[in-house]
Amino acid sequence: xxxxxxxxxxxxxxxxxxxxxxxxxxxxxxxxxxxxxxxxxxxxxxxxxxxxxxxxxxxxxxxxxxxxxxxxxxxxxxxxxxxxxxxxxxxxxxxxxxxxxxxxxxxxxxxxxxxxxxxxxxxxxxxxxxxxxxxxxxxxxxxxxxxxxxxxxxxxxxxxxxxxxxxxxxxxxxxxxxxxxxxxxxxxxxxxxxxxxxxxxxxxxxxxx
Amino acid sequence: xxxxxxxxxxxxxxxxxxxxxxxxxxxxxxxxxxxxxxxxxxxxxxxxxxxxxxxxxxxxxxxxxxxxxxxxxxxxxxxxxxxxxxxxxxxxxxxxxxxxxxxxxxxxxxxxxxxxxxxxxxxxxxxxxxxxxxxxxxxxxxxxxxxxxxxxxxxxxxxxxxxxxxxxxxxxxxxxxxxxxxxxxxxxxxxxxxxxxxxxxxxxxxxxxxxxxxxxxxxxxxxxxxxxxxxxxxxxxxxxxx
Numbered sequence: 001x002x003x004x005x006x007x008x009x010x011x012x013x014x015x016x017x018x019x020x021x022x023x024x025x026x027x028x029x030x031x032x033x034x035x036x037x038x039x040x041x042x043x044x045x046x047x048x049x050x051x052x053x054x055x056x057x058x059x060x061x062x063x064x065x066x067x068x069x070x071x072x073x074x075x076x077x078x079x080x081x082x083x084x085x086x087x088x089x090x091x092x093x094x095x096x097x098x099x100x101x102x103x104x105x106x107x108x109x110x111x112x113x114x115x116x117x118x119x120x121x122x123x124x125x126x127x128x129x130x131x132x133x134x135x136x137x138x139x140x141x142x143x144x145x146x147x148x149x150x151x152x153x154x155x156x157x158x159x160x161x162x163x164x165x166x167x168x169x170x171x172x173x174x175x176x177x178x179x180x181x182x183x184x185x186x187x188x189x190x191x192x193x194x195x196x197x198x199x200x201x202x203x204x205x206x207x208x209x
Numbered sequence: 210x211x212x213x214x215x216x217x218x219x220x221x222x223x224x225x226x227x228x229x230x231x232x233x234x235x236x237x238x239x240x241x242x243x244x245x246x247x248x249x250x251x252x253x254x255x256x257x258x259x260x261x262x263x264x265x266x267x268x269x270x271x272x273x274x275x276x277x278x279x280x281x282x283x284x285x286x287x288x289x290x291x292x293x294x295x296x297x298x299x300x301x302x303x304x305x306x307x308x309x310x311x312x313x314x315x316x317x318x319x320x321x322x323x324x325x326x327x328x329x330x331x332x333x334x335x336x337x338x339x340x341x342x343x344x345x346x347x348x349x350x351x352x353x354x355x356x357x358x359x360x361x362x363x364x365x366x367x368x369x370x371x372x373x374x375x376x377x378x379x380x381x382x383x384x385x386x387x388x389x390x391x392x393x394x395x396x397x398x399x400x401x402x403x404x405x406x407x408x409x410x411x412x413x414x415x416x417x418x419x420x421x422x423x424x425x426x427x428x429x430x431x432x433x434x435x436x437x438x439x440x441x442x443x444x445x446x447x448x449x450x451x
Contacts (some may be wrong), residue, residue, distance in 0.1 A: 068303075072296045079268060079292055 061097025320355030
């Protein structure tokens with residue numbers, strides 16, 4: 001193989017979008033090591049609790065480890081506070097955790113999507129770089145090996161105030177066409193649509209290349 | 210050590226726990242019951258305050274809970290350590306911590322305070338209730354010495370000797386959860402000072418399995434009331450019969 005770039009070693013595509021009293025978060029399913037694809041069922045979106053999901057793009061091993069660390073912290077929070085974490089609190093925690101490793105970082109870019117229980121389940125979307133620099137957005141957040149592509153399709157297809165079903169359609173189209181130009185992401189996708197009372201997960205069939 | 214080979218500080222710690230509210234644990238074939246007597250019952254207590262709603266009963270992880278007897282402040286430290294141990298295990302091994310490993314870890318911590326550092330032991334006894342895949346439902350007891358044992362039924366705190374002998378007489382193997390609950394309430398009632406049980410002076414929890422997952426349930430006052438009333442009625446009847 002060629003020279004390894006740690007950010008593109010595994011490959012990923014993640015999109016989060018906000019709608020009317022709902023959010024959606026999607027990731028591709030490819031797991032590969034540089035050019036070689038090893039699996040097409042490797043989700044990059046993780047459930048923290050019923051109304052909070054996190055996507056982790058970048059180096060797969062760091063994503064796995066970070067997810068386990070966040071489960072650790074959230075479990076303790078839930079035992080002590082007797083409630084689930086609010087999305088913004090969780091995002092701050094993720095940011096702090098990443099910054100702790102400022103001079104030897106985790107090679108991941110998180111995307112967080114959830115509903116805020118204290119603001120009438122208002123949608124919450126945030127993303128950050130591998131050092132924890134956080135940005136929240138009202139519309140969508142993208143991360144991955146070809147995030148510019150993803151941003152392009154999202155910018156084109158997104159509109160505010162979409163209901164859960166429409167949001168699912170929009171985010172799915174964005175994901176499937178966004179990964180077409182990315183050799184390291186794709187091979188199917190998974191989409192979670194989170195509303196106040198339920199979360200529906202759907203797997204998309206895409207081009208398997 | 211004392212000249213007779215005793216550790217007085219450890220014994221004094223265990224003695225101090227006898228002043229605290231009673232806790233009873235019973236192993237049933239389909240779950241574990243923990244019943245405790247609350248001692249702090251002022252009506253000025255803010256029962257909505259997070260983190261201190263409970264006095265005696267605490268969840269440690271999805272599959273294990275403890276009942277506490279002794280110094281509450283000491284107990285808080287141990288409970289936190291238990292929770293951390295459970296999460297550490299989950300993070301590295303991707304599984305629920307087996308109950309005995311959790312108990313052993315905490316007991317090793319407690320034992321340290323009886324041997325080095327010059328610090329006093331923790332004035333806490335704990336009843337651990339939980340489920341793991343290897344051994345199913347389990348009940349453990351630990352004390353300030355760092356000693357622990359697995360039990361089918363046991364009691365700690367005030368009047369625990371009396372409760373223990375009651376359990377020895379009345380406990381039956383393979384009892385169902387409901388009967389275990391009633392037995393636990395009967396034993397707790399006997400050990401409490403007041404003549405009849407009141408649901409707001411108890412914290413009662415069960416560990417069961419539902420749909421493949423372990424469930425920790427702290428009974429509400431509404432759920433406790435009918436059982437408490439039944440226990441009181443049975444006690445009344447026994448007195449009348451005498």
